Amino acid sequence: MLHLLVFSVFGLICVAGAINLLVQRHPINSALSLVVVMGSLAVEYLLLGAEFVAAVQVIVYAGAIMVLFVFVIMLLNAGVEERSKGSRVAMLFGVPGVLIGTVLVAWVLLARSGTGNVAVGALPGPPKVIGWLLFHDFLLPFEVTSVLVLIAIMGAVVLASHPGSKQPDKREG
Amino acid sequence: MVPLSYYLVLSGILFACGVTGFLIKRNIITVFMSIELMLNGVNLSFVAFAAQWHALSGQVFVFFVMVVAAAEATVGLAIIIAVYRTRETLNVDRINLLKL
Numbered sequence: 192m193l194h195l196l197v198f199s200v201f202g203l204i205c206v207a208g209a210i211n212l213l214v215q216r217h218p219i220n221s222a223l224s225l226v227v228v229m230g231s232l233a234v235e236y237l238l239l240g241a242e243f244v245a246a247v248q249v250i251v252y253a254g255a256i257m258v259l260f261v262f263v264i265m266l267l268n269a270g271v272e273e274r275s276k277g278s279r280v281a282m283l284f285g286v287p288g289v290l291i292g293t294v295l296v297a298w299v300l301l302a303r304s305g306t307g308n309v310a311v312g313a314l315p316g317p318p319k320v321i322g323w324l325l326f327h328d329f330l331l332p333f334e335v336t337s338v339l340v341l342i343a344i345m346g347a348v349v350l351a352s353h354p355g356s357k358q359p360d361k362r363e364g
Numbered sequence: 365m366v367p368l369s370y371y372l373v374l375s376g377i378l379f380a381c382g383v384t385g386f387l388i389k390r391n392i393i394t395v396f397m398s399i400e401l402m403l404n405g406v407n408l409s410f411v412a413f414a415a416q417w418h419a420l421s422g423q424v425f426v427f428f429v430m431v432v433a434a435a436e437a438t439v440g441l442a443i444i445i446a447v448y449r450t451r452e453t454l455n456v457d458r459i460n461l462l463k464l
Contacts, residue, residue, distance in 0.1 A: 309371065
């Protein structure tokens with residue numbers, strides 16, 4: 192009963208944050224509501240027993256990635272979003288299609304599926320076991336991931352550097 | 365005891381919010397945040413299915429998704445900075461030409 196209560200409270204916070212992301216017009220407000228979503232998702236991971244995933248969710252997602260987002264928003268001095276009319280096909284077919292699909296999936300899952308219950312901490316994922324899996328069963332994907340991160344770093348440096356412009360003159364500043 | 369389907373429905377709602385944001389938002393940074401929201405929804409269903417089938421590899425895959433999301437955020441935000449330098453706008457409707 193308590194499990195269901197905690198799940199519902201943080202699930203509602205999660206959905207409220209996600210809807211707030213859509214409603215807010217300033218990107219910094221959207222970014223902060225995304226942090227709320229990620230924090231409450233970490234609690235859901237803890238309920239499922241994935242303790243290490245929850246910690247990494249807070250540290251990497253809510254910490255590193257969202258700080259990067261907020262940093263870029265502040266760097267570009269992004270103001271309130273201007274509402275241009277955008278794609279009419281997306282509004283006419285896309286959004287209702289997404290809603291219908293979600294309702295359909297939810298109905299199938301809630302009414303028709305034979306999935307069982309999940310207890311509190313159903314599958315503990317301690318760092319020791321996760322690390323063993325990562326360096327044993329998933330060694331090749333892990334190494335490929337390191338190459339991907341290296342490429343991403345180099346790509347970010349190349350894209351964000353500004354070779355064409357002349358350096359600002361320091362004496363005039 | 366919470367049914368597994370509740371977790372999956374929550375994950376589906378998050379994914380749908382992400383897709384809707386991708387369609388209706390006009391700021392390129394918010395569009396990018398909607399993609400992160402979709403990835404988070406998928407991560408929740410990964411962890412829920414891992415608990416259902418008692419397979420820890422589901423949780424390991426969440427880390428791969430996180431790494432790919434981090435790499436994507438890095439490169440994407442660098443592209444956004446480069447686009448803003450040349451176009452002076454973040455509205456996706458104004459960024460519709462390959463040529464300046």
